[in-house]
Amino acid sequence: MKTLKIAIQKSGRLNEKSVELLKNCGLDFDNYKSSLISGVSNFPLEILFLRDDDIPEYVQDGIADLGIVGENVIQETEVEVVYLQRLGFGKCSLKIAIPNSLDLNDVTELSGKSIATTYPVILRKYLKAKEINAEIRTISGSVEISPGLGLSDAICDLVSTGGTLKSNGLKPFCNVMSSEAILIGKAGIENHEHVQELLQRVQSVLRAKETKYVVLNIHKDNLNKAIELLPGVKSPSVVPLADEGWVAVHTVIPESDFWDRINLLRQAGAQGITVMPIEKIIF
Numbered sequence: 001m002k003t004l005k006i007a008i009q010k011s012g013r014l015n016e017k018s019v020e021l022l023k024n025c026g027l028d029f030d031n032y033k034s035s036l037i038s039g040v041s042n043f044p045l046e047i048l049f050l051r052d053d054d055i056p057e058y059v060q061d062g063i064a065d066l067g068i069v070g071e072n073v074i075q076e077t078e079v080e081v082v083y084l085q086r087l088g089f090g091k092c093s094l095k096i097a098i099p100n101s102l103d104l105n106d107v108t109e110l111s112g113k114s115i116a117t118t119y120p121v122i123l124r125k126y127l128k129a130k131e132i133n134a135e136i137r138t139i140s141g142s143v144e145i146s147p148g149l150g151l152s153d154a155i156c157d158l159v160s161t162g163g164t165l166k167s168n169g170l171k172p173f174c175n176v177m178s179s180e181a182i183l184i185g186k187a188g189i190e191n192h193e194h195v196q197e198l199l200q201r202v203q204s205v206l207r208a209k210e211t212k213y214v215v216l217n218i219h220k221d222n223l224n225k226a227i228e229l230l231p232g233v234k235s236p237s238v239v240p241l242a243d244e245g246w247v248a249v250h251t252v253i254p255e256s257d258f259w260d261r262i263n264l265l266r267q268a269g270a271q272g273i274t275v276m277p278i279e280k281i282i283f
């Protein structure tokens with residue numbers, strides 16, 4: 001069967017996490033910054049290192065079978081690819097921001113204003129859907145300085161911490177889209193045997209990230225109360241301790257409500273709670 005190709009960002013915000021994800025999937029490859037392509041020694045896959053802007057089209061056209069890229073770039077390039085998996089990193093929002101001195105209350109008040117952006121396609125669709133008649137000024141970078149230079153009234157740009165907006169005297173006004181890194185594939189590739197294998201590995205790594213492995217000691221009298229607080233993969237393992245009145249409980253807990261559950265377990269009498277990261281969860 002032919003060797004698959006996956007395109008990831010060569011350098012930039014998504015490179016490190018993309019490489020880490022693929023390595024956590026057990027793929028063995030060299031991550032030389034100088035090379036454009038790297039073979040995986042233990043899986044029929046080659047890794048292409050590209051500019052992120054090129055990845056969606058390369059995947060659509062079949063030059064790469066798979067790709068990891070921000071949803072903002074996928075939407076802006078209007079390609080036809082399949083979303084195989086949201087990856088949970090590279091999270092940001094595409095926002096319209098306005099100068100601190102500008103007082104607008106409703107998005108419709110953007111009508112008649114000019115908005116600088118490197119995302120004209122997404123912005124045009126957003127403005128159309130809201131029936132806002134604003135002028136889009138497409139520029140190639142440093143969008144945040146354009147109101148200060150008198151080039152536009154507002155901007156539409158990616159925001160993560162909000163620090164860039166703040167240091168340029170801008171404030172977020174409305175959310176155009178939320179984005180994160182996505183594993184995409186060429187149409188139809190989702191049925192490929194090796195893609196399914198890779199996808200399963202990716203999902204097991206993501207699942208493990210969302211959960212913690214927990215071991216705790218509890219008196220037998222309080223065991224049922226504790227079990228009710230533990231979802232577990234199926235049901236928790238209960239192991240007898242040398243002290244006959246006590247047991248150790250082994251389970252996994254979702255990261256999302258981790259501290260709430262731990263506090264409830266302590267109130268239920270749990271002691272010696274040990275928490276460990278999980279590498280993979282395979283169903």
Ligand code: PRT
Pocket residue numbers: 009010011012013014050051052053069070071072073090091092157158159160161162163164165179180181
């Ligand atoms: O060289 P190449 O073309 O491959 O990379 P690039 O420079 O075009 O992209 P890069 O590496 O900056 O970003 C890659 C992807 O990371 C983006 O397409 C997004 O999907 C995602 N991402 C997540 C971000 C941000 N967060 C982000 N904060 N991309 C850009 N920014 C920029 C934003 O444009 C603004 O200039 O960071 C600034 C704002 O950050 P805060 O933290 O000050 O709000």
Ligand code: ZN
Pocket residue numbers: 051052053
């Ligand atoms: Zn780019």
